[in-house]
Amino acid sequence: MVNLESGGTPVRRPTPRLTGAIGGQEPFSFEQIVGVSAPLREAIETARLVARAKLTTVLLVGETGTGKELFARGIHCGGANSAAPFVAVNCAAIPESLLESELFGHEAGAFTSAQARKHGLMELAGCGTLFLDEMHHLPPLLQPKLLRALEERRIRRLGGSTEINIECRIVAATNVAIEDSVEAGTFREDLFYRLNVLRVDIPPLRDRPEDLELLAHHFLQDVARAQGAREKGLAPDAVIALREHRWPGNVRELRNVIERAVVLSGDEPAIRAAHLLIQQRTARVATPPQGVTGTIAIPLGGKSLAEIEREAAQLTLQLTGGNRSRAARLLGISRPTLARILRDVVPLFGEIEEAS
Numbered sequence: 001m002v003n004l005e006s007g008g009t010p011v012r013r014p015t016p017r018l019t020g021a022i023g024g025q026e027p028f029s030f031e032q033i034v035g036v037s038a039p040l041r042e043a044i045e046t047a048r049l050v051a052r053a054k055l056t057t058v059l060l061v062g063e064t065g066t067g068k069e070l071f072a073r074g075i076h077c078g079g080a081n082s083a084a085p086f087v088a089v090n091c092a093a094i095p096e097s098l099l100e101s102e103l104f105g106h107e108a109g110a111f112t113s114a115q116a117r118k119h120g121l122m123e124l125a126g127c128g129t130l131f132l133d134e135m136h137h138l139p140p141l142l143q144p145k146l147l148r149a150l151e152e153r154r155i156r157r158l159g160g161s162t163e164i165n166i167e168c169r170i171v172a173a174t175n176v177a178i179e180d181s182v183e184a185g186t187f188r189e190d191l192f193y194r195l196n197v198l199r200v201d202i203p204p205l206r207d208r209p210e211d212l213e214l215l216a217h218h219f220l221q222d223v224a225r226a227q228g229a230r231e232k233g234l235a236p237d238a239v240i241a242l243r244e245h246r247w248p249g250n251v252r253e254l255r256n257v258i259e260r261a262v263v264l265s266g267d268e269p270a271i272r273a274a275h276l277l278i279q280q281r282t283a284r285v286a287t288p289p290q291g292v293t294g295t296i297a298i299p300l301g302g303k304s305l306a307e308i309e310r311e312a313a314q315l316t317l318q319l320t321g322g323n324r325s326r327a328a329r330l331l332g333i334s335r336p337t338l339a340r341i342l343r344d345v346v347p348l349f350g351e352i353e354e355a356s
């Protein structure tokens, strides 16, 4: 999209596909976050205070599927500038070469393909919120730039010399212990401390069993509403199976399991354990294999080092019963490195979890 600024300078807006902006004008409140457990209520209370305070930076930490994006939207909508834009950027999804100009913008001629001036997302968020998701993936080159922007509340577009004031609040989210990335040298310590000033830890679902049934009923209600059908119940064996499962994918996994169970239960009025398809997987996690050993076979045709690395990571993870921190320690690598090695591995539920 090309616009003209008042001075006649052509201006290119960031590509929506890359920014993943999620439209902040949709009203959202903390009331929509379901749960009664003490750790979740505590996280919501902190987030409420953060929303009302004039804080410029917040860090959300929680495993995948715990609701970080909901919290980010809650903080935005609970603040004084809820009518301003909410702009979401996934630091892992945008190539390094583009991320810098997406965030900070560029002037015409800043690089070969920069034909027009482009406003960065930090500018476009105005006095709203910039949600930096998967923050631990922020490339090392951009980390000092972000730190400077946070500290001085000013940026310069790529190729530009004018300082631009930054008004937006930055909500950063990460699903890994960012301290591990600092230890591994992939994340700057000074930026970590700057972000960590106000932090909201969102607890994993396995640590809040009180929320489990409540959430399951919430999703059953959602499905019933969407289908214009009667809400299904949960049979006692289904409740037991839900409680025994470890939920490595947290609330997102629960929502998917419930949606699938509704389909598989056909005309039955209640979901049974058999419809959840989690029992077998639960059992595997509940009894981590003792003293497992494994062999990495190298066929006659050979095997790439990357494949061997991945198999070694998987075997070690089996050995630790899915505990990634322990597996990383045994392998002598950082957790982020292990996560990178396992990135393309599609786990069976419960096999690979973020146990601490």
Ligand SMILES: Nc1ncnc2c1ncn2[C@@H]1O[C@H](COP(=O)(O)OP(=O)(O)OP(=O)(O)O)[C@@H](O)[C@H]1O
Binding pocket: 032, 033, 034, 035, 062, 063, 064, 065, 066, 067, 068, 069, 070, 071, 175, 251, 252, 255
């Ligand atoms: N407490 C909750 N109440 C209702 N829905 C929830 C709750 N927590 C999470 N969800 C739902 O679970 C799904 C995952 O939540 P969300 O996308 O916010 O997680 P996330 O922490 O950002 O995950 P990821 O790290 O994988 O991006 C969404 O559909 C969200 O609406």
Ligand SMILES: [Mg+2]
Binding pocket: 068, 069, 133
């Ligand atoms: Mg998210």
